[in-house]
Amino acid sequence: MEKHINVPVFIPHEGCKNDCVFCNQRTITGVRNSADRDIRPEIDRVLATFGGKTENAEIAFFGGSFTGIERPLMIKLLDVAYEYVKEGKVSSVRLSTRPDYIDEEILDILKSRGVTDIELGLQSMRNSVLLSSNRGHTAECSEKACELIKKYGFILTGQMMIGLPSSTLSDEVYTAEKIVSMRCDCARIYPTVVFEHTKLCEMAKSGAYVPLTVEDAVIRSAAVYKVFVKNGVKVLRIGLQATEALEKSENVYAGANHSALGELVLGEYYAGIIRDNLDFISENSGKKKILILNCAPGEQSKVAGQKKKNVSMIKESLKIRNAFYGAIKIIPDEAVSKNTLKFEFYDL
Numbered sequence: 001m002e003k004h005i006n007v008p009v010f011i012p013h014e015g016c017k018n019d020c021v022f023c024n025q026r027t028i029t030g031v032r033n034s035a036d037r038d039i040r041p042e043i044d045r046v047l048a049t050f051g052g053k054t055e056n057a058e059i060a061f062f063g064g065s066f067t068g069i070e071r072p073l074m075i076k077l078l079d080v081a082y083e084y085v086k087e088g089k090v091s092s093v094r095l096s097t098r099p100d101y102i103d104e105e106i107l108d109i110l111k112s113r114g115v116t117d118i119e120l121g122l123q124s125m126r127n128s129v130l131l132s133s134n135r136g137h138t139a140e141c142s143e144k145a146c147e148l149i150k151k152y153g154f155i156l157t158g159q160m161m162i163g164l165p166s167s168t169l170s171d172e173v174y175t176a177e178k179i180v181s182m183r184c185d186c187a188r189i190y191p192t193v194v195f196e197h198t199k200l201c202e203m204a205k206s207g208a209y210v211p212l213t214v215e216d217a218v219i220r221s222a223a224v225y226k227v228f229v230k231n232g233v234k235v236l237r238i239g240l241q242a243t244e245a246l247e248k249s250e251n252v253y254a255g256a257n258h259s260a261l262g263e264l265v266l267g268e269y270y271a272g273i274i275r276d277n278l279d280f281i282s283e284n285s286g287k288k289k290i291l292i293l294n295c296a297p298g299e300q301s302k303v304a305g306q307k308k309k310n311v312s313m314i315k316e317s318l319k320i321r322n323a324f325y326g327a328i329k330i331i332p333d334e335a336v337s338k339n340t341l342k343f344e345f346y347d348l
């Protein structure tokens, strides 16, 4: 979903003294490097693939909890990244961290070293869910961190998870609404994947936790996606980034691990719009009519849904309502914005 050039620098688990039940950072990133390494070669390698046209490039420190790294090392990493900003090789620096590793001193350091975007692993805004996941911070702490980050003028991304222990769909919609009210500019939606060698995996094996199915993950993620769309919060990603580690079946015990999860969620989101309009569609359909679903360019496959299930849903629903259609077409239309649909009916 992101259009700019992302230069990822993974800092797995270092800086984090916590032990969230779902965490297996090393498996997620597939990187076992220490944070205390020269990051220049990996940055240069990514930039080289773009042949100098890197004005939209952004160095992104991901994994672990960046602002929890011991101060001298964190500053060393930031100073290297900032060199690239000052030389005009990249435009900005972003990082992800935990809400309890945010305070004024840290934000002053980040502000003075070219960081523009902060991603906070909020995961849930329900204390009961945070506790069941052993997150080690409260929802109130997340609120304070968001407030401070916005006060400093950073672009704020709220990361949330779907299907954490004790979390329900309504908790997740609530979390999305809180992300909106805490003025996050962007969001990431991560349905829970159960990695081997984690506490969550033990919980799943003992029956204390029921892993998400892909179907559940899709429905619940689509519901929170809808909250973000309605409130103008840009969703940067749905589902974990595909890595070699994720693709290896021995690393993943259960959960919402699907390579096209984002596509499936968007399919379900568009299915929701179609469902809301079925009466209207049925009233305007006719044997000699074509129903056109106009969507933003590039969205056709998501509007149709996996194996065209959204189209089948329309046909089925018209049949049940004793309404008839001539044909159904999905047409890209520059005038239609992403996440919306325009319905039109023409004579055959």
Ligand code: SF4
Residues within 6 Å of the ligand: 013, 016, 017, 018, 019, 020, 022, 023, 024, 025, 063, 064, 065, 098, 121
């Ligand atoms: S805060 Fe992040 S890095 Fe730390 S244990 Fe939790 S998931 Fe892992």
